Amino acid sequence: MPRLQLGDWINSGVNWLRDNLSWLFDFISSVVQGMYDGLNTVLSGPEPLLFAGILALLAWWLRGLLPAVLAFLGFALIDSIELWGEAMNTLALVLVAGVITIVFAVPLGIWASRNRAVSAVIRPVLDFMQTMPAFVYLIPGIFFFGLGVVPGVVATVIFSMPPGVRMTELGIRQVDAELVEAADAFGTHPRRTLLRVQFPLALPTIMAGVNQVIMLALSMVVIAGMVGAEGLGSTVFQAISSVDVAMGFEGGIAVVILAMYLDRMTSALNQRVSPLARRALAKEKAKALSGLKVLHWRPATSVAMVGVVVLALVAGGMSMFGGDDKGPEVSANVGKGQSVNIGYINWDEGVASTFLWKELLEQRGFKPKVQSYDVGALYTGMAAGNIDFETDSWLPTTHASYWAKYKDKLENLGSWYGPTSLEVAVPSYVKGVKTLEDLEKKSGTFKKKIVGIEPGAGEMKLMQDKVMPGYGLNKNFSLVKGSTAAMLSQLDRSYAKKEPIAVTLWSPHWAYNKYDLIKLKDTKGAFGKGDRIDSLARKGFSKDNPQVAKWMKDFKLDEKQLTSLEAAIQDAGKGKEQEGVRAWLKKNPSLVNKLAPVPGGEQKGKDAGAAPKIGYFPWDEDIATTYLWKNVLERRGYKPSIKQYDVGSMFTGMSTGQVDVEFDGWLPVAQKQYWDRYKKNLVDVGSWYDKTSLEIAVPSYVKDVKSLADLKGKASTFGGKIIGIEPGTGEMKLLKGNVLKEYGLDKEYKVSDGSSPAMLAELERSYAKKEPVAVVLWSPHWAYSKYKLTKLADPKKAFGASNQLHTLANKSFPKKFPEFNGWLKKWHMTEKELGSLEAAIQDAGKGNEEEGAQKWMDAHPGIVDKMAPVAP
Numbered sequence: 012m013p014r015l016q017l018g019d020w021i022n023s024g025v026n027w028l029r030d031n032l033s034w035l036f037d038f039i040s041s042v043v044q045g046m047y048d049g050l051n052t053v054l055s056g057p058e059p060l061l062f063a064g065i066l067a068l069l070a071w072w073l074r075g076l077l078p079a080v081l082a083f084l085g086f087a088l089i090d091s092i093e094l095w096g097e098a099m100n101t102l103a104l105v106l107v108a109g110v111i112t113i114v115f116a117v118p119l120g121i122w123a124s125r126n127r128a129v130s131a132v133i134r135p136v137l138d139f140m141q142t143m144p145a146f147v148y149l150i151p152g153i154f155f156f157g158l159g160v161v162p163g164v165v166a167t168v169i170f171s172m173p174p175g176v177r178m179t180e181l182g183i184r185q186v187d188a189e190l191v192e193a194a195d196a197f198g199t200h201p202r203r204t205l206l207r208v209q210f211p212l213a214l215p216t217i218m219a220g221v222n223q224v225i226m227l228a229l230s231m232v233v234i235a236g237m238v239g240a241e242g243l244g245s246t247v248f249q250a251i252s253s254v255d256v257a258m259g260f261e262g263g264i265a266v267v268i269l270a271m272y273l274d275r276m277t278s279a280l281n282q283r284v285s286p287l288a289r290r291a292l293a294k295e296k297a298k299a300l301s302g303l304k305v306l307h308w309r310p311a312t313s314v315a316m317v318g319v320v321v322l323a324l325v326a327g328g329m330s331m332f333g334g335d336d337k338g339p340e341v342s343a344n345v346g347k348g349q350s351v352n353i354g355y356i357n358w359d360e361g362v363a364s365t366f367l368w369k370e371l372l373e374q375r376g377f378k379p380k381v382q383s384y385d386v387g388a389l390y391t392g393m394a395a396g397n398i399d400f401e402t403d404s405w406l407p408t409t410h411a412s413y414w415a416k417y418k419d420k421l422e423n424l425g426s427w428y429g430p431t432s433l434e435v436a437v438p439s440y441v442k443g444v445k446t447l448e449d450l451e452k453k454s455g456t457f458k459k460k461i462v463g464i465e466p467g468a469g470e471m472k473l474m475q476d477k478v479m480p481g482y483g484l485n486k487n488f489s490l491v492k493g494s495t496a497a498m499l500s501q502l503d504r505s506y507a508k509k510e511p512i513a514v515t516l517w518s519p520h521w522a523y524n525k526y527d528l529i530k531l532k533d534t535k536g537a538f539g540k541g542d543r544i545d546s547l548a549r550k551g552f553s554k555d556n557p558q559v560a561k562w563m564k565d566f567k568l569d570e571k572q573l574t575s576l577e578a579a580i581q582d583a584g585k586g587k588e589q590e591g592v593r594a595w596l597k598k599n600p601s602l603v604n605k606l607a608p609v610p611g612g613e614q615k616g617k618d619a620g621a622a623p624k625i626g627y628f629p630w631d632e633d634i635a636t637t638y639l640w641k642n643v644l645e646r647r648g649y650k651p652s653i654k655q656y657d658v659g660s661m662f663t664g665m666s667t668g669q670v671d672v673e674f675d676g677w678l679p680v681a682q683k684q685y686w687d688r689y690k691k692n693l694v695d696v697g698s699w700y701d702k703t704s705l706e707i708a709v710p711s712y713v714k715d716v717k718s719l720a721d722l723k724g725k726a727s728t729f730g731g732k733i734i735g736i737e738p739g740t741g742e743m744k745l746l747k748g749n750v751l752k753e754y755g756l757d758k759e760y761k762v763s764d765g766s767s768p769a770m771l772a773e774l775e776r777s778y779a780k781k782e783p784v785a786v787v788l789w790s791p792h793w794a795y796s797k798y799k800l801t802k803l804a805d806p807k808k809a810f811g812a813s814n815q816l817h818t819l820a821n822k823s824f825p826k827k828f829p830e831f832n833g834w835l836k837k838w839h840m841t842e843k844e845l846g847s848l849e850a851a852i853q854d855a856g857k858g859n860e861e862e863g864a865q866k867w868m869d870a871h872p873g874i875v876d877k878m879a880p881v882a883p
């Protein structure tokens with residue numbers, strides 16, 4: 012009989028749907044993901060024990076005091092084994108899937124109960140949905156919805172819907188026909204008969220169906236873990252793939268507690284909503300022993316709701332105000348909080364390199380998220396853009412099939428380790444087995460088994476397709492499929508008993524250090540040449556994340572580094588991979604800056620961690636230099652804070668110690684009065700810019716006005732106004748108190764108080780209209796580059812001598828921040844440097860000053876080492 016190409020037809024249908032209905036799948040994905048995110052935020056926000064109290068109060072209301080106490084203890088146990096977050100993720104997933112299922116299942120069940128043709132049609136469909144292995148739904152689910160929560164929810168909905176439909180249909184069909192006939196006889200509309208007669212009487216059965224829907228949904232949490240969703244499913248899947256008994260037991264216990272709570276609560280909810288159940292509950296209470304009434308007493312609905320609301324408000328308040336998590340240490344904030352999704356296969360070198368990069372990216376200011384996947388799901392997720400990059404592709408041989416399939420949608424960021432080798436290994440105490448040919452003759456010795464790893468691994472495909480047929484092993488051996496951890500566990504057990512065992516292995520691997528093993532020679536080259544380990548990324552990753560892509564392209568580890576990193580992670584134990592990485596980095600401190608270099612970020616300062624408070628005026632040179640120093644200090648490990656002040660407030664704050672330092676002291680003239688008043692409590696760290704000047708400027712198209720004296724008698728030309736800046740500045744005080752009087756302008760002109768941005772806005776508006784305007788200005792200033800302006804000469808020197816820009820600080824500053832103080836004493840900027848820095852910040856725009864400073868620093872490599880040198 013010819014083969015029916017059913018699989019190909021299904022594959023073509025899936026591809027057609029994906030290509031033509033992507034808009035629909037995107038909409039479904041957005042809705043489901045939005046529901047999950049919102050619910051997960053609500054469930055994960057409160058303090059665990061307070062939220063456990065809320066759940067316990069609901070249990071008290073529904074079932075009584077003893078179930079409430081047990082519920083609280085169960086959720087407290089989940090919190091104590093540090094799986095609270097995962098449990099809430101799972102609860103959110105189950106509730107979302109349950110709600111979606113019920114919304115569709117109950118109407119379908121009602122329709123089937125009232126129409127036998129519909130019932131006959133959907134029955135085989137429900138059979139198909141319930142008996143088809145749920146894992147199969149993941150394959151089209153990944154194609155349609157990518158990785159994450161959505162495909163897990165979709166698979167869960169499909170799997171858990173049949174009992175909801177069937178129980179709804181059964182419940183309505185079981186309502187006494189005479190009651191329905193009586194309602195019809197009294198002229199009741201069919202809809203009212205359904206809602207007022209059939210539905211209330213069928214409610215116990217329908218609620219039993221809802222209970223089954225919730226239970227089946229919870230049983231599917233591992234599905235979500237396999238496709239990249241967070242939660243207990245991910246914990247259980249990781250435990251299965253690594254054969255970690257402790258992790259599996261803890262994850263399983265958490266699932267059991269959730270299952271028992273949801274089962275008991277949904278069952279008890281029937282007693283609250285069903286008239287028949289309420290009647291039965293009343294009889295049960297009446298029969299209760301008098302001495303045990305307290306155990307059966309339940310708070311009224313209003314009391315329970317008040318308690319829930321109060322606890323929720325307290326929990327929400329604690330969540331809002333109680334967060335003390337400082338997050339990972341950031342040594343150079345290159346990432347600015349940007350998210351990066353990293354996938355990995357649960358192989359030792361994959362785990363090691365992934366958690367190494369997670370730590371490095373966190374230190375560089377990124378927010379990486381790591382998730383374990385099966386090989387196929389990993390490549391599919393990258394190709395779909397759900398995963399940004401991964402570090403464990405064995406090319407050109409082991410993962411050749413995946414690369415051939417997805418290479419048009421991926422980027423190869425280069426190899427970081429090689430060459431590798433794939434092999435079959437046996438313990439050295441097994442005699443007479445040195446090559447794969449020898450293995451073929453000893454099938455009885457090894458019980459006709461070769462212990463393999465994950466079935467989707469490239470090495471397993473090679474074993475099945477080339478190695479075993481090439482050496483005739485497929486005739487006498489079976490390849491046991493499992494996981495890397497299962498293979499290592501079997502190797503350890505057999506090695507301890509000195510039993511013969513053959514395992515699929517690869518080099519480098521720490522097993523060769525722990526056990527005395529023989530790599531069986533591949534004389535026919537069936538495994539192919541040695542692989543290299545490459546980092547792959549989704550298409551467009553290098554464009555979106557050029558800095559990370561560059562780091563990955565330059566990434567290299569030698570065998571000693573890789574094996575020692577793997578050993579450190581092994582020593583740290585499961586669930587503590589990043590702690591192992593940190594311990595390893597402490598022993599290899601130079602690698603952080605070697606693997607993820609940043610300009611000027613090679614070393615931290617001696618006072619790293621210090622938090623100077625920097626004040627600044629809203630003047631261009633002060634904004635520019637303040638954000639420049641903020642960037643420099645952060646690269647040296649400091650934690651500076653910056654805040655804007657008026658001039659008077661700044662000097663007052665510095666004198667009292669509320670401000671540590673500022674960089675825009677115009678001395679000896681412009682801010683002389685403030686310096687004279689507060690100098691006993693201040694220190695002049697030094698000048699960093701020379702040859703400044705204060706002036707009034709007019710556009711060059713204003714004729715016959717070249718000096719301050721020329722302004723006299725021309726007040727009407729300028730509307731009797733000189734546009735000023737902040738009223739507390741030294742220049743404004745000089746202008747009003749000295750300059751105008753010296754030139755006889757005080758009775759003719761009024762100086763308008765405002766701000767530097769307001770003055771510049773008025774200058775730009777007037778300049779565009781070619782209107783005369785006189786503004787308070789100073790040099791250096793970028794306005795002289797943007798506009799053609801005339802600096803009005805000050806022949807009487809009313810503005811005083813030229814100023815220098817000084818760094819001023821509280822008198823305790825040199826002792827409090829000795830390293831920073833030393834840097835500032837030697838700091839100096841040229842007119843070109845300051846002008847280009849101001850321009851970069853102007854180009855970045857309001858609110859993006861830090862990005863502007865960063866861009867300027869990138870264009871001036873070595874500037875951090877110049878401004879803040881640290882001895883090696």
